[in-house]
Amino acid sequence: MQALRSSVVLVLLLASVLGLSRTAHAQDQSAAPKPLNLTADIVLTPEFCATIDKKHSEKFEIGKAACAQLEPALSKIFAKLTRVDDASKATDAQVVLEPRFSEVGGTEKAFAFSTRELVILVEWTVRDREGKVLMLDTVQGTGKRHIGNTFTYKNNLKHIIEDSTQDMAEQSAQKIAAAPALVKLSAAPVK
Amino acid sequence: MTLKRLTPVCACLIFILAPAFASRQLPDYPAKAASDYSIKAAEAGAIVGIEPFDESGLQKTYFNASLTEKGILPVFVVLQNTSATDSIIFDKSAIGLAAPPDLSGKENRSIASKLGSGGLLDLGQMREITDERENMMKKQIRSKTLAPQTSVSGFVYIPVPRGQPRPKIRLQVPITGLQTGETTVLNLDF
Numbered sequence: 001m002q003a004l005r006s007s008v009v010l011v012l013l014l015a016s017v018l019g020l021s022r023t024a025h026a027q028d029q030s031a032a033p034k035p036l037n038l039t040a041d042i043v044l045t046p047e048f049c050a051t052i053d054k055k056h057s058e059k060f061e062i063g064k065a066a067c068a069q070l071e072p073a074l075s076k077i078f079a080k081l082t083r084v085d086d087a088s089k090a091t092d093a094q095v096v097l098e099p100r101f102s103e104v105g106g107t108e109k110a111f112a113f114s115t116r117e118l119v120i121l122v123e124w125t126v127r128d129r130e131g132k133v134l135m136l137d138t139v140q141g142t143g144k145r146h147i148g149n150t151f152t153y154k155n156n157l158k159h160i161i162e163d164s165t166q167d168m169a170e171q172s173a174q175k176i177a178a179a180p181a182l183v184k185l186s187a188a189p190v191k
Numbered sequence: 192m193t194l195k196r197l198t199p200v201c202a203c204l205i206f207i208l209a210p211a212f213a214s215r216q217l218p219d220y221p222a223k224a225a226s227d228y229s230i231k232a233a234e235a236g237a238i239v240g241i242e243p244f245d246e247s248g249l250q251k252t253y254f255n256a257s258l259t260e261k262g263i264l265p266v267f268v269v270l271q272n273t274s275a276t277d278s279i280i281f282d283k284s285a286i287g288l289a290a291p292p293d294l295s296g297k298e299n300r301s302i303a304s305k306l307g308s309g310g311l312l313d314l315g316q317m318r319e320i321t322d323e324r325e326n327m328m329k330k331q332i333r334s335k336t337l338a339p340q341t342s343v344s345g346f347v348y349i350p351v352p353r354g355q356p357r358p359k360i361r362l363q364v365p366i367t368g369l370q371t372g373e374t375t376v377l378n379l380d381f
Contacts, residue, residue, distance in 0.1 A: 056319055102283075102334070103314055105325040119325060123283075123334050132372065136280050138333035180278065180338055181369065
C-alpha cells in the first residue's frame with residue numbers, strides 16, 4: 001500500500017515538474033471539404049513566410065510554419081494549386097489566394113504544466129483573373145500546449161506553433177471550399 | 192498531519208487546480224439583430240448597429256478589466272446584410288474614426304502609441320502576452336464576406352483620453368458590394 005501511494009505521488013510530481021507536452025484538447029475532427037473544380041495560385045511572399053511575431057521575450061515563427069502547411073492543405077480543395085511568391089507572378093489560374101496575418105495572440109502561464117494557447121488569425125483575399133475580390137474572410141487557428149520547463153519549453157513552443165498553423169490551414173481549406181462565390185465559379189461551365 | 196501525508200495532497204491539489212486557473216474563459220457578448228440597437232445606420236442593403244461599452248461593469252464581465260481606465264472604449268458592432276440576393280464585403284481594416292481622438296498629455300502616451308489604421312487601437316502594437324489581450328483579440332470583429340441575410344459581430348477598440356469625459360465619436364463602417372464593387376460608408380455617432 002505504501003509502495004503504491006509512493007508511486008502515485010512520484011508520477012504526479014514527475015508530470016507536474018516535466019510539464020508533459022501533450023495537446024490539451026483534441027482538435028475538432030471536421031469532415032473533409034468538398035474539392036472545387038478550379039485552378040488556383042497561392043501567393044506566399046517571402047515576407048509572409050518570414051513572419052515572426054514577437055511578444056515580450058518570446059518569438060513565434062508563424063510564417064515559416066504556415067508556409068509549410070498551407071500549400072498541402074489547400075491543394076486538396078483545388079484541381080490544381082500553384083505556389084507563387086508574388087502576386088505579379090500569378091499564372092493563368094482561375095483564382096488567386098492571398099493570406100495575410102491579421103493578429104497573433106497567446107497566453108502566458110506561471111507553471112510548467114499549465115496549458116497555454118496560441119491563436120493565429122489569418123485574413124484571406126481571393127480574387128478572380130480580373131482581380132475582382134470574390135471572398136474576404138478571416139480564419140482562426142488555435143493550438144494548446146503546456147508551457148514546459150527549462151528542458152521542454154523550446155520543444156513545446158515549436159509544437160504549439162505547428163498545432164495552431166495546422167489548425168489555421170485546415171480551417172482555411174474548409175472556409176475557402178465553402179465560399180459561395182467560389183462554389184458558384186466552380187460549378188460554372190469552363191469558357 | 193505529517194509531512195509524509197501532506198505531500199501527496201499538495202501534489203494532487205496543484206495538478207488539479209493549475210489547469211483550472213489556466214483555462215479561465217470569459218463569456219462572449221450575445222449579439223442581437225443589428226436593427227435592435229439604439230445606435231444604428233442602414234444603407235446599400237446593410238444595417239449596422241453598435242453598443243458602446245461605457246459601463247465598467249460590462250467591461251469587467253466580458254473583458255475582466257476596466258478598459259476605459261486604460262484609455263480603451265470597447266464598442267460592440269453588428270453588421271447585417273439585409274439584401275436577399277447580393278453579398279457584401281466587410282473589411283475590418285477599413286473601419287475607423289471620422290476624426291482622430293485628442294490623446295495629448297502624458298497619461299495618454301501609452302495608448303497613443305498603439306493606434307492603427309483609422310485611429311482605432313491596433314492590438315498588434317500590444318507586445319505583451321496576457322489573457323486580457325488575447326481575450327480582446329478573440330472578441331474583435333473580423334473581416335468577412337457576408338452572404339445575403341447573414342451578419343458578423345464583434346468589438347472594435349477606440350482610444351479615448353483617460354480621466355476625462357468621453358468625447359463625441361463618429362465611427363465609420365465601410366462596406367463593399369461583391370457584385371457591384373461599390374463602397375458605401377455607414378456613419379454612427381455616439
